[in-house]
Amino acid sequence: MAAAAAAAADDDELRRRAALREAFGDSSDSDSDEPVVGASPPRSRGASREQWRWESISGVKGLWLCAAFLSADEQSRLLTAIRREGWFTDAHNQAMRFGDLPSWAVELSAVIHEAICVGDVNASCGVELKNEDEDACPLPSDLLWRKPLFDQLIANRYKPGEGICAHVDLMRFDDGIAIVSLESPCVMHFSRAEQEVVVCDTLESGHAESTKIPVYLNPGSLVLMSGDARYLWKHEINRKPGGQQWGGRELEQQIRTSITLRKLLASPN
Numbered sequence: 001m002a003a004a005a006a007a008a009a010d011d012d013e014l015r016r017r018a019a020l021r022e023a024f025g026d027s028s029d030s031d032s033d034e035p036v037v038g039a040s041p042p043r044s045r046g047a048s049r050e051q052w053r054w055e056s057i058s059g060v061k062g063l064w065l066c067a068a069f070l071s072a073d074e075q076s077r078l079l080t081a082i083r084r085e086g087w088f089t090d091a092h093n094q095a096m097r098f099g100d101l102p103s104w105a106v107e108l109s110a111v112i113h114e115a116i117c118v119g120d121v122n123a124s125c126g127v128e129l130k131n132e133d134e135d136a137c138p139l140p141s142d143l144l145w146r147k148p149l150f151d152q153l154i155a156n157r158y159k160p161g162e163g164i165c166a167h168v169d170l171m172r173f174d175d176g177i178a179i180v181s182l183e184s185p186c187v188m189h190f191s192r193a194e195q196e197v198v199v200c201d202t203l204e205s206g207h208a209e210s211t212k213i214p215v216y217l218n219p220g221s222l223v224l225m226s227g228d229a230r231y232l233w234k235h236e237i238n239r240k241p242g243g244q245q246w247g248g249r250e251l252e253q254q255i256r257t258s259i260t261l262r263k264l265l266a267s268p269n
């Protein structure tokens with residue numbers, strides 16, 4: 001019995017390593033036939049690991065960005081693995097998987113876990129964070145160590161002009177959501193979920209433009225949302241003309257692919 005369990009564990013490990021080689025292998029040769037749009041020059045895997053830096057987004061508690069999460073080569077490999085799934089056609093721009101995720105997504109989850117554990121934390125909110133402070137970690141430890149970390153994925157493929165309207169992710173998903181961005185960069189906006197309407201103390205009452213916090217998602221970046229960021233803030237990507245301003249100019253749009261990873265809550269029955 002113990003030997004069988006050990007053999008199964010070995011099998012799992014072999015499968016994990018094969019997936020690792022396929023999706024994020026050490027080779028600097030990419031087998032992708034298309035370059036990654038807007039990506040920085042390829043770096044070795046080791047180099048990217050040293051450059052994992054987490055930035056907390058000022059004003060949105062629980063929102064973290066790791067801008068250089070995947071190297072250009074890793075992005076290329078990930079896109080190849082996604083394309084091999086054959087999910088996207090002209091008519092289909094979204095795919096969802098529950099439970100057993102494809103091996104590349106299991107490996108992506110493992111790399112996210114590693115990046116959270118070993119990455120440098122760099123608070124941008126001007127507050128000196130102490131390492132023992134839960135707020136100093138991109139994901140609270142109860143979420144970081146749950147098993148599996150993620151068991152649901154959505155792959156989205158957006159054409160220029162396409163985005164996603166403001167929403168809070170469904171409550172059937174647990175706290176702790178990850179978004180990996182590929183290809184075209186974009187700006188994701190965060191706005192408070194409550195108080196849509198503010199009645200002004202003037203003759204004309206009406207809608208007040210609520211604060212929107214823009215976050216630049218370059219290809220290869222990883223966003224983590226937990227706590228307030230997951231439950232109290234909506235996120236959106238407005239790729240309509242004028243919606244993608246960054247650094248005083250409008251971003252040029254290409255196809256954008258994203259992978260969102262979440263954990264389903266246990267069903268009540």
Ligand SMILES: O=C(O)CCC(=O)C(=O)O
Pocket residue numbers: 154156164169179235237258260
């Ligand atoms: O495509 C993205 O970056 C976000 C996707 C998203 O928010 C969702 O699927 O709930």
Ligand SMILES: [Fe+2]
Pocket residue numbers: 167168169235
């Ligand atoms: Fe979402």
